[in-house]
Amino acid sequence: MAKQSNQAYFDKTGTEFVVDHIVDQTAYVRPMVKILGQTRGYEGEVYEDEFTEPASYLVTMPADDLFNSPPVAVVDAELEAKKAELEELRKDARQVVADLKREQSKAEQELAAAKRDLEKWMKSHRVMIDLGKLLDGEILYPLSVRQNPYHRGREIPQIPDMRDMRFLSIHSGNFESGQKWIKEEYARDTYGSPFRFFDTEDERNAVIKEEFDSACEQFRKAPDFETASWTTGTDLNFGTLLQWVKAHPALCIPDDIQKMKMVNDATLAEEHKAKLRAELEAIEGN
Known part of the structure; x- marks a missing residue:
């Protein structure tokens, strides 16, 4: 097949040439050269x-030594070279991914540690x-919550009067001598009970409800249906729960719990009736 001018052909080694012209079966060709830009x-x-482009010089070679495509062996060699290059790229990519994962894991650990430190600081300070x-100038909602020292249940939460609260007091500090400042008061009401602020009234009410639920659970473990007012400060009884409801x-x-109270009252009423009947029968028998 006749060779065409300005067409690309390949020799037996797979080298690419562009035909300039052919004279008497001698091809005048330009080798394809790589250009870096x-x-x-x-x-x-x-x-x-x-990129590649035809060289500016001419070389001669037999026209019959030019082919439309590279020899199979050359193509196979190029294919293997490309496979090796691709595998090397994959290896590099896997290494990059592994490095990124290590960096991500390290960053996540540092972030988790920073969050723990922040939560600890926000809790302690x-x-x-x-x-x-x-x-x-924000409006905050104070609440004093503590455990009752007598019955070990939850004390009725108190809403301190803002005028009677001592919020922050430090003393004895001396930076020049290296003596640390000592925290004397953080947040205490008139009676020395600690309190904390809540951002909204709903948040405060939720804590009150949670404390009341805890008190009710404590009551269920050892029901006491006494309602005498003088016992509510030292005993967790039904009267104490009534004081909770009165305060909040x-x-x-x-x-x-109300059904338990009704059953208890009915039992006491029957016991009282039985006692009265026994006393009446004793009187009539005499």
Whole structure:
């Protein structure tokens, strides 16, 4: 098949040439050569480009030594070389992914540690956060919650009067001598009971409800249906629960406890009736 000018052909080694012209079965060809170039982006970044183009010089070779495609052996060799190059790229990519995963794991661990430190700081120095909110003019909602020292259940939460609260007091500090400042008061009411602020009234009410539920659960373990007012401060009895509801009207004694109270009252009433009947029978017998 006649060779065409300006067409690309390959020799037995797979080298590519572009035919310039042919005279008496002698081909005058230009070898394809690699060109390395650089281009600049919009922000001045430099990109390297590689491409091939016909050389500026001519060489001669028999026209019959030119073929339309590279020899199979050359193609196979190029294919193997490409496979090896691809495998190397995959290896590099796997290494990059592994490095990124290690960096991600390290960053996640550092972030988790920072979050723990922040949560610890916010818990131990919450008063400083609340102080900042107060200085910014925000309205906060105080509540004093503690355990009863007598019956070991939850004490009725108290809403301190803002005028009677001592919020922050430190003393004995001396930076020049290295003596640390000592925290004397953080957040205490008139009676020395600690309290904390809540951002909304709903948050405070939720804590009151949670404390009441805990008190009710404690009551169920050892039901005491006494209602004498002088015992509510030292005993967790039904009268104490009534005081909870009186102090916080949004609360309501659970139905199961009210039913327990009704059964207890009915039992006591029957016992009292039986006692009266026995006394009456004793009187009539005399």
